[in-house]
Amino acid sequence: MGKIDGFLLYDRDLPLPEAVESRLKHYREFQSLPSSELLNHQAARCMDCGIPFCQSACPLGNIIPEFNDAVYKNQWKKAYDIL
């Protein structure tokens, strides 16, 4: 579990997509990369639910709470291995 009160401290926050008028002019990614701080805060929001719907609903069987914890701790190799 990332941060025990992370969901109280940080609101849900998503990277902003590029404006439609602009993204229609190319085929590149249109989501901006989130900052390290944003990733840390969003990973901290995971409550490690007793019945983690993210995990049971994931078609790949990813262990999302453990992934979030690794991201929160900036352990990117571990996060990668979890996926």
Ligand code: SF4
């Ligand atoms: S659903 Fe998954 S990602 Fe969301 S808080 Fe629960 S364990 Fe964390």
